[in-house]
Amino acid sequence: xxxxVSILIPAYNTESWIASTLQSAVGQTWPRKEIIVVDDxxxxxxxxxxxxxxxxxxxxxxxxxxxxxxxxxxxxxxxxGDYIQWLDAxxxxxxxxIERQLRALxxxxxxxxxxxxxWGYFNYRPSRARFVPxxxxxxxxxxxxxxxxxxxxxxxxxxxxLTSRELAEAAGPWDTRLLSDDDGEYFCRxxxxxxxxxxxxxxxxxxxxxxxxxLSHIGTSDKKKDAMVISMKLHIQYLRSLEESERVRKACLxxxxxxxxxxxxxxxxxxxxxQTLGADLGGRLEExxxxxxYAWMRPIFGFKAAKRAQMLLPQVKARVLRECxxxxxxxxxx
Numbered sequence: 001x002x003x004x005v006s007i008l009i010p011a012y013n014t015e016s017w018i019a020s021t022l023q024s025a026v027g028q029t030w031p032r033k034e035i036i037v038v039d040d041x042x043x044x045x046x047x048x049x050x051x052x053x054x055x056x057x058x059x060x061x062x063x064x065x066x067x068x069x070x071x072x073x074x075x076x077x078x079x080x081g082d083y084i085q086w087l088d089a090x091x092x093x094x095x096x097x098i099e100r101q102l103r104a105l106x107x108x109x110x111x112x113x114x115x116x117x118x119w120g121y122f123n124y125r126p127s128r129a130r131f132v133p134x135x136x137x138x139x140x141x142x143x144x145x146x147x148x149x150x151x152x153x154x155x156x157x158x159x160x161x162l163t164s165r166e167l168a169e170a171a172g173p174w175d176t177r178l179l180s181d182d183d184g185e186y187f188c189r190x191x192x193x194x195x196x197x198x199x200x201x202x203x204x205x206x207x208x209x210x211x212x213x214x215l216s217h218i219g220t221s222d223k224k225k226d227a228m229v230i231s232m233k234l235h236i237q238y239l240r241s242l243e244e245s246e247r248v249r250k251a252c253l254x255x256x257x258x259x260x261x262x263x264x265x266x267x268x269x270x271x272x273x274x275q276t277l278g279a280d281l282g283g284r285l286e287e288x289x290x291x292x293x294y295a296w297m298r299p300i301f302g303f304k305a306a307k308r309a310q311m312l313l314p315q316v317k318a319r320v321l322r323e324c325x326x327x328x329x330x331x332x333x334x
Contacts, residue, residue, distance in 0.1 A: 005098055005162075006081030007035045010071035011089035015045040017208065022053045024092040024206075030099045033057065037089070038075045041065030046089070069174035069182045076168065084163045086183075091159050092126055094204030101162045104200040111164035114187075114194040117203035119157045123322045124329035126206045138199050142191040143242040150235060151251030153258050157207045158183040167193050180224040181231040188238045209322070218262050219311070225263055229270050232259060233277065253281040261288030265303065 007025045011018055018037070025035045039047040039062040050060045063074065076084065085098060101115040118137060120129035135148045136156055148154060163171075170193035174186050191197070218224045236252045256278050263270040264287065271285075278285045290298060290306050294313075297306035328334075 002030075002032045003082035003102070004080060005030055005033045005083045005085055005102075006079035007033055007085045007087055007093075007098075008072065008075040008079060009035065009037045009087050009089050010040060010068055010075060011037055011042065011046050011050065012040040012065070012068070012071075013042045013044050013046060014089040015042070015049050017090035017210075018046055018049050019052070021087065021089050021091060022050060022058065024095070025087060026053065026058065027095055028093060028098050029096045030102065033098070034079065034081060035059070036075050036078050037061065038063065038071050038078075040067070040071040067176060067179070069176045069178060069186075073173045073176070076173070082165055084165065084168050085159070086161065086163075087159045090208045090210055091157075092206040092208070093159065094206065097203045097205060098162060100203035101198075101200045104198050104203075108198065111166045112193070112195040113164075113198040114167060114190055114196070115162035116156055116197050116199050117160045117162075117205055118201055119160045119205040119207050121207045121209050123209055123325040125325060125334055127334055128325070129206050131204070136197075137201065139197055140199075141196045142194060143239065143248075145191060145197055146188065146235070146239045146242070147248065147251045150239065150255035153255070155184060156187070157205060158187075159205045159207070161187060161190070163190055175230075177227060178231055179221070179227040180218055181228055185231045185234050188235055192238055192242070209318070220266075222267070225267055225270060228259065228262065229273060232256065232274075236277070236281075249281045253278060253283040256281070257283075257285060260285050261307070264288050264307075 009021065009025070022035070022037070035058045037050045037058070037060045039050065039060065041064045047060065047062045054060050059078070061078065063071070072086065083102070087093060097117060101117060104115065105113065118131055118133070120131035122129040134154045135152060136145060136154050140148070167190050171186065171189040174182055178185055218228055232255070235255065239248055239252060256274055260274055263274065265271070275285050290310055294306045294310040297309060
């Protein structure tokens with residue numbers, strides 16, 4: 001008998017997108033699947049829209065708001081599948097995404113391979129999704145995957161993964177302390193429990209870029225900054241547990257330097273923690289460099305103002321592009 005796949009969808013205030021997400025899940029060519037939507041206390045009509053899909057195959061559960069990680073843990077506890085497909089409530093699975101990943105397992109023994117896929121990002125029109133390959137889009141050992149992720153500042157979107165229950169149980173629950181990068185930390189643990197990744201290039205995930213979906217965005221939130229430092233320390237701990245070498249320390253130091261600017265100069269407490277971590281890795285952290293487009297502002301307005309401009313102006317540009325794409329979507333329906 002073919003394995004059962006649990007498609008788990010944590011949802012919060014996604015009434016505009018949940019129907020499309022569920023259609024992509026129900027429409028999977030893989031025949032044996034269960035779909036579980038856990039509404040995390042949405043204040044809009046998310047649960048109402050989701051219940052229109054309720055069936056023997058689709059289960060919808062509502063609960064009080066506890067956050068994304070706790071909602072994912074609840075969904076996992078309700079599932080029965082041999083494989084777990086996480087799916088955010090505004091993203092879309094390619095129609096044969098799961099089938100292609102499970103086919104990629106043919107010729108491999110055991111359930112300790114972590115399946116990954118290609119992914120593209122879009123605003124309103126999936127047909128305009130951009131798929132940009134990275135060094136993670138291939139079969140890799142756990143240590144090599146983490147070195148590339150941390151040393152080159154790369155990532156895989158949550159729904160690209162297809163995880164066996166054996167790996168999910170070995171990794172343990174999602175960390176509810178992490179208001180940012182909870183998926184990055186979780187899949188580090190899944191990787192540690194695995195033999196490595198198995199990449200299915202023609203399996204596709206469509207990642208919708210919306211302001212509400214960007215849980216990984218830190219911004220000015222002190223709680224998210226606190227959570228990010230916890231996640232960073234755990235990333236480094238996990239990688240160094242696999243290999244203690246010069247190349248690992250170099251990748252970890254690059255990782256710390258890449259994210260250091262998110263805390264400088266507003267959080268001297270977190271800066272001190274990261275400086276200590278950098279020293280342990282054999283390096284030191286300096287004042288983050290601004291992009292040339294904003295560096296000219298520093299002597300006139302100060303570092304904080306220049307940094308804020310560097311954060312906000314790209315967001316304004318992205319908002320304008322989203323609105324343009326929305327207009328085309330409403331005009332053409334594509």
